[in-house]
Structures are given as structure tokens and as C-alpha cells.
Amino acid sequence: MEDTFASASTPPEAxxxxxxxxxxxxxxxxxxxxxxxxxxxxxAIVYVTEEPLSAIQIADALGEPRERVEKLLELLVGQFDLxxxxxxxxxxxxxxxxxxxxxxxxxxRAFVKSLRPQLKLSLPAxxxxxxxxxxxxxxxxxxxxxxxxxGAGVLKTLLDRKLIATAGRKDVIGKPILYKTTKEFxxxxxxxxxxxxxxxxxxxxxxxxxxxxxxxASEADQxxxx
Amino acid sequence: MEDTFASASTPPEAxxxxxxxxxxxxxxxxxxxxxxxxxxxxxAIVYVTEEPLSAIQIADALGEPRERVEKLLELLVGQFDLxxxxxxxxxxxxxxxxxxxxxxxxxxRAFVKSLRPQLKLSLPAxxxxxxxxxxxxxxxxxxxxxxxxxGAGVLKTLLDRKLIATAGRKDVIGKPILYKTTKEFxxxxxxxxxxxxxxxxxxxxxxxxxxxxxxxASEADQxxxx
Amino acid sequence: MSSSLNFHLEHYEGPLDLLLDLIRKQQIDIRDIPIxxxxxxxxxYMEKARQMDIDLxxxxxxxxxxxxxxxxxxxxxxxxxxxxxxxxxxPRQELVDRLLExxxxxNAAEMLQQKRLIEENxxxxxxxxxxxxxxxxxxxxxxxxxxxxxxxxxxxxxxxRPIYEVAGEDxxxxxxxxxxxxxxxxxxxxxxxxxVRIFERQRSRRAMIALFLAVLEMVKLQAVEVCQQDLxxxxxxxxxxxxxxxxxxxxxxSAIEKDxx
Numbered sequence: 001m002e003d004t005f006a007s008a009s010t011p012p013e014a015x016x017x018x019x020x021x022x023x024x025x026x027x028x029x030x031x032x033x034x035x036x037x038x039x040x041x042x043x044a045i046v047y048v049t050e051e052p053l054s055a056i057q058i059a060d061a062l063g064e065p066r067e068r069v070e071k072l073l074e075l076l077v078g079q080f081d082l083x084x085x086x087x088x089x090x091x092x093x094x095x096x097x098x099x100x101x102x103x104x105x106x107x108x109r110a111f112v113k114s115l116r117p118q119l120k121l122s123l124p125a126x127x128x129x130x131x132x133x134x135x136x137x138x139x140x141x142x143x144x145x146x147x148x149x150x151g152a153g154v155l156k157t158l159l160d161r162k163l164i165a166t167a168g169r170k171d172v173i174g175k176p177i178l179y180k181t182t183k184e185f186x187x188x189x190x191x192x193x194x195x196x197x198x199x200x201x202x203x204x205x206x207x208x209x210x211x212x213x214x215x216x217a218s219e220a221d222q223x224x225x226x
Numbered sequence: 227m228e229d230t231f232a233s234a235s236t237p238p239e240a241x242x243x244x245x246x247x248x249x250x251x252x253x254x255x256x257x258x259x260x261x262x263x264x265x266x267x268x269x270a271i272v273y274v275t276e277e278p279l280s281a282i283q284i285a286d287a288l289g290e291p292r293e294r295v296e297k298l299l300e301l302l303v304g305q306f307d308l309x310x311x312x313x314x315x316x317x318x319x320x321x322x323x324x325x326x327x328x329x330x331x332x333x334x335r336a337f338v339k340s341l342r343p344q345l346k347l348s349l350p351a352x353x354x355x356x357x358x359x360x361x362x363x364x365x366x367x368x369x370x371x372x373x374x375x376x377g378a379g380v381l382k383t384l385l386d387r388k389l390i391a392t393a394g395r396k397d398v399i400g401k402p403i404l405y406k407t408t409k410e411f412x413x414x415x416x417x418x419x420x421x422x423x424x425x426x427x428x429x430x431x432x433x434x435x436x437x438x439x440x441x442x443a444s445e446a447d448q449x450x451x452x
Numbered sequence: 453m454s455s456s457l458n459f460h461l462e463h464y465e466g467p468l469d470l471l472l473d474l475i476r477k478q479q480i481d482i483r484d485i486p487i488x489x490x491x492x493x494x495x496x497y498m499e500k501a502r503q504m505d506i507d508l509x510x511x512x513x514x515x516x517x518x519x520x521x522x523x524x525x526x527x528x529x530x531x532x533x534x535x536x537x538x539x540x541x542x543p544r545q546e547l548v549d550r551l552l553e554x555x556x557x558x559n560a561a562e563m564l565q566q567k568r569l570i571e572e573n574x575x576x577x578x579x580x581x582x583x584x585x586x587x588x589x590x591x592x593x594x595x596x597x598x599x600x601x602x603x604x605x606x607x608x609x610x611x612x613r614p615i616y617e618v619a620g621e622d623x624x625x626x627x628x629x630x631x632x633x634x635x636x637x638x639x640x641x642x643x644x645x646x647x648v649r650i651f652e653r654q655r656s657r658r659a660m661i662a663l664f665l666a667v668l669e670m671v672k673l674q675a676v677e678v679c680q681q682d683l684x685x686x687x688x689x690x691x692x693x694x695x696x697x698x699x700x701x702x703x704x705x706s707a708i709e710k711d712x713x
Contacts, residue, residue, distance in 0.1 A: 044312030086270030
């Protein structure tokens with residue numbers, strides 16, 4: 001056991017080892033030393049930044065070719081995805097962001113001291129958010145129509161938390177304000193982009209499958225819901 | 227609860243990959259899968275904590291043997307020391323802390339600087355801009371009158387950022403300069419024209435509904451939780 | 453009132469929620485709702501809510517009317533003219549469509565909640581602060597809503613602000629001192645107060661003179677000092693250390709009141 005941890009310092013001849021990186025598939029990938037260096041810079045940037053940044057944003061700011069940055073970011077994501085890593089690089093809100101892996105949450109939680117205020121949303125707020133996410137841009141009266149309840153008040157909560165934003169006015173009588181979801185919404189819900197939301201048709205599909213599996217499935221369903 | 231995260235975790239067949247880690251010397255090191263998992267947890271912890279934590283602190287909090295945690299932390303430090311990584315784990319103040327490597331600081335700093343275009347305003351600047359947006363064209367004394375607070379230099383900031391512009395002089399004693407918002411202001415706030423600005427009445431409406439909805443929403447929340 | 457359904461009075465956000473719950477709990481085919489039965493159960497719920505003094509919103513009443521309408525329409529014989537034109541639409545159809553749509557969004561909300569659950573167990577620790585120099589004001593990211601909110605708050609503050617009657621004839625130097633004091637208290641400790649701007653706000657000559665004398669008095673009492681940040685810059689007043697003690701008793705102000713009478 002002792003031996004396995006031997007020699008902490010890197011001999012200069014080990015340069016070839018730098019260039020031998022492990023891709024997500026576990027295969028060795030040969031990387032030029034400038035690419036390796038750029039990848040290291042990308043790691044530092046993703047580590048530092050608060051908002052998820054797209055490959056294009058990063059590439060343009062660094063003055064590097066977009067495809068090259070994209071390729072190296074993919075490689076980075078693949079490496080951190082390996083189970084040997086406890087942090088990972090996630091693709092959220094159209095960008096890259098470093099975070100701990102969810103599977104370690106129990107053991108990590110003890111060390112997390114109010115790093116982020118918890119976002120607890122009421123069910124009406126979540127429903128309103130869902131309607132906006134799927135129907136955007138959408139007006140308050142339209143949301144009301146779908147939900148069948150007066151509940152425009154949750155809009156303020158969602159606006160305050162920057163989960164939604166205004167998006168101009170609709171060209172109908174009264175010119176009501178339009179609402180859309182924000183980048184923050186995608187960050188808070190861990191969505192890569194809006195297309196990642198399952199379509200409403202898919203929900204119906206799930207429902208139908210659940211019904212055809214009767215009665216055990218629907219019982220289980222009720223159990224889970226209660 | 228556990229099940230939610232199961233999908234994110236490693237498939238059991240991949241264990242062999244966990245165990246093949248690269249030591250700082252570039253040699254393959256055999257690590258038991260529990261050690262590999264603990265090392266991943268340590269990585270997440272070192273990443274997430276603000277204050278440098280000692281191996282003893284971490285070991286005690288996790289309920290793991292100190293030597294084991296120490297060894298794995300050493301291994302972690304060795305791995306991040308490799309030039310392929312842009313972040314590193316530093317031993318500072320008797321503890322471990324993740325940080326960017328000094329050799330990349332220049333590029334990271336330049337990168338962070340280039341990110342500034344996102345519109346961020348101090349509260350006085352935001353308030354002044356709000357008064358101008360809604361009362362334009364408006365003079366400095368009028369803004370002061372409405373805000374009730376001295377806002378030295380704020381107008382200059384807004385002018386510098388091209389969010390406001392001068393709009394002639396008001397025909398009263400002293401002929402004070404009038405201010406209005408600019409095209410850049412509309413671009414920054416995603417407005418097609420000024421009529422898209424939500425009216426104060428609309429804002430009041432949203433706020434009023436939020437207040438009246440509050441008890442109902444929290445009830446529903448409790449219902450969902452139970 | 454014997455009922456096959458034994459619901460403890462649950463909180464439903466709206467009539468659609470209640471109907472969906474009735475339908476799903478009894479495993480009724482949503483495309484073939486036994487409207488009489490569901491209507492009866494719906495009214496039973498409303499009655500119980502009434503007995504328990506729970507206020508149901510207007511939407512519940514409206515839905516009750518809709519249910520009765522559908523029920524009565526289904527009792528009527530098929531309209532021969534419409535039947536000739538083709539299949540008459542099921543009177544339940546519109547309601548069913550609304551229920552299905554509503555249910556989809558409920559499912560979507562549930563999915564969002566699950567996604568959120570994962571996010572609650574993932575932590576990020578960005579270190580961008582280390583790369584932002586201290587003199588840069590990070591500020592707050594701003595949306596249109598922030599803008600309206602800021603304006604609303606400014607107006608709210610203006611409403612609650614004590615009003616100093618400076619338009620009247622009887623504005624005194626002491627009044628102006630108290631007015632200046634309130635301005636100083638409304639800005640930060642080290643914030644300068646630009647005096648010209650306050651002069652600009654005065655609506656009468658007399659008020660300006662009173663203000664001018666008040667400034668001189670305050671300088672004399674060493675409550676404030678006059679300063680200029682740069683050459684030809686705006687003249688500003690800055691709070692001195694003794695600011696609070698000068699105003700502590702209120703005595704100097706009343707003394708000055710006498711002086712100027």
C-alpha cells in the first residue's frame with residue numbers, strides 16, 4: 001500500500017505523460033502540448049466563473065478557434081465525468097459550470113455552509129413556471145387560462161428570483177406584458193437548454209403507459225404522489 | 227430520494243476504471259474502489275469549502291481514519307499538480323484548498339475582464355436610471371427631488387455607459403440639463419420601444435396579487451410537502 | 453349525505469385540480485367522464501367546504517355552473533340538424549381538453565420539482581472574486597423588472613419622506629438646519645452632500661437665504677465642513693466627527709432660532 005503513493009514530484013522527462021490524457025471513453029488521447037496547456041486554462045476558467053459560459057464565449061474571449069475550444073471542453077467534461085472525480089463540469093444553460101457530483105451529496109453536505117440559499121418554490125409557483133417554460137413568451141391572462149386559477153401573485157416571486165423576465169408586450173387589446181424564463185431558470189433547474197424539457201406529448205405518453213399497466217402501476221403512482 | 231441520483235452515478239461494471247488512477251509520477255496506481263470513491267468525495271469537499279480544511283478535520287467529519295484521508299489527499303494533490311490541470315489543490319494554513327494555478331492567472335484575469343459587458347448597476351445607479359426611464363426627460367434636481375438622496379456621480383456613470391443622454395435644457399431658472407434614456411438602454415433591457423416598459427400600475431398589480439396570494443401559496447406548499 | 457368518496461377536505465388550488473383528483477382517484481377514463489357522478493361529487497366537496505367555512509374562489513362556482521350546463525346538455529336528445537351535419541361535438545370535450553392540458557402542466561411542474569431536487573444536492577463554488585479588483589463595483593445584475601421595482605421603491609420612499617414646508621413664508625434658519633440634518637442622515641456616513649443641488653431645490657429666495665445661513669451655522673458649529681473634490685468641482689458638505697454631538701440636544705438649533713428672530 002505504501003508504495004502506491006510513492007514519489008509525489010514530477011520528473012521533467014514525464015512530459016509525455018502530460019500529453020497522454022484519458023478521454024471519456026477511457027482511451028488514451030494524444031494531445032499536443034499547446035492543446036494540453038489550453039485545456040488547463042479552460043479548466044481554470046470554468047472553475048473560476050460564476051455563470052455558465054458557452055464554448056463560443058470562452059473561445060472568443062481567449063481568441064482561440066471555437067472548434068478547438070469546443071473539442072477541449074468536451075474532453076474536459078469527459079475526464080471529470082469519470083468516477084474518480086468528485087467534482088464535474090456540467091453543461092447547463094447553454095454553458096459549462098463546475099459543481100460537485102450529486103451522488104456524493106450526503107457526505108459533502110456537512111461541509112457546505114450556506115454556499116447557496118435554498119430555493120424552495122410552492123407548487124403554484126412551479127406550475128406557473130412550467131406554463132411559462134412551455135408557452136413562452138406568454139401573458140399573465142394566458143397563464144391564468146391554463147391554470148384555471150387566479151394566481152398571478154406567484155409571478156412576483158418568480159420575477160424576484162429572476163427565474164422569469166419580461167419579454168415585451170403582446171400585440172392584443174390591453175397590450176399585456178409577456179413573460180419568458182431566464183438563464184437563471186436553466187441554472188437553477190440544471191437544464192442544458194430549453195429543448196431538454198420533455199415535450200408535453202411525452203407526459204401524456206407516460207400517463208398512457210402508466211394506465212395500460214393497470215392496476216399495479218397506477219397504485220404505485222398514487223403511492224408516490226401521496 | 228436516493229434513487230433520483232442513482233442514474234447519475236457510475237455503472238458497476240466501470241469499477242475497473244475507477245481503480246486505475248494515474249499517480250503523480252505517471253504510473254498506474256491501483257486503488258480499491260472504496261478508496262477511489264473516498265478520494266472523489268475528498269475532491270468535492272476541498273472544492274466546495276471556503277476555508278482550507280486540514281486532513282484531520284476532514285477525516286473526523288467523515289468518520290474515516292486520518293492516515294487514509296491524509297494519503298488520499300496527498301494523491302489528490304499530486305494529480306492536480308500535473309500540468310494537464312489548470313486548478314490545483316494547495317496546502318495553505320495547515321489545510322487543503324482548491325485554487326487556480328498561478329501560471330494561468332494572466333489569461334484567467336484577462337478572461338474575467340472581458341466578461342464585463344453584462345449589465346450590472348449599483349442600487350443608486352439603478353434607481354436613478356429608473357427615475358429617468360419613467361420620467362424622461364428629467365433634470366438632475368428633479369431626480370434628486372424624487373429619490374430624496376444625493377446620488378453623486380451616478381449620472382456620470384450612466385452617461386459613461388451610454389444608458390442615458392442629455393436632451394436639451396429645461397426652460398426654468400438655471401436652465402438645468404434634461405436627461406433621457408438611450409437606444410443602448412433599450413438594447414440592454416430588451417425593449418423594442420419605451421411603451422414596452424412595464425407601467426408602475428402593472429408592477430403594483432403584480433405586487434398586490436403577490437401579497438394576497440401569499441397565504442394560499444404557503445398552504446398549498448404544506449399540502450405538497452405532507 | 454352518504455358518500456362513496458371519503459375525502460378529508462383537501463386544499464385544491466382550483467376547480468381543475470379538484471376535478472382531476474376526483475377522476476384520477478376513481479380511475480375514471482378522462483375521455484368518458486360520468487358527468488352526473490362527478491358533478492355530484494364536486495358539489496359535495498363545495499358543500500363540505502361551505503360547512504367548514506372555507507372560502508372557495510369564484511372559479512369553483514364558475515366550474516359548478518359549467519358542470520351543470522354540460523350535464524343538462526347531455527340529457528337533451530341529439531339535435532337532428534347538427535347530427536345531419538356530422539357528429540355533434542361531445543359537450544364534455546372542451547372540459548376534457550382543459551383537464552388534460554392542465555394535467556400536463558402539473559406533470560411538468562412535478563418534473564421541475566424533481567430537477568430542482570437534484571440541484572439542491574449539487575454545489576458550486578465559483579472563485580471569480582479573486583480575479584475582480586476591489587475598486588470595481590460588482591453591482592447587481594439588472595433586469596427590466598428590477599428597474600420597475602427600483603422606481604416603485606423610490607416613489608414609496610418619497611411618499612414616506614417627511615415633508616419640509618419650504619414654500620411658506622415662515623421658513624427659518626433652524627428649519628433649514630434640521631432639513632440639512634435629515635439629508636445627511638439619509639446618505640451614508642462619508643457621503644458628501646452637494647450643496648448647489650439643494651439650493652436648486654429651493655422654491656423661494658427666502659428659503660435659499662435661510663439655507664445659506666444654515667450652512668454657515670453648521671460649519672461654525674463644526675457639524676460639517678465644506679470641501680471640493682477637485683478644482684472647479686462641485687462644492688460639497690461633509691459630515692464632521694462632531695456632527696452627532698452638535699445635534700444631540702437640539703439646543704443649538706433652538707438657540708439659533710432665537711438668534712434669528
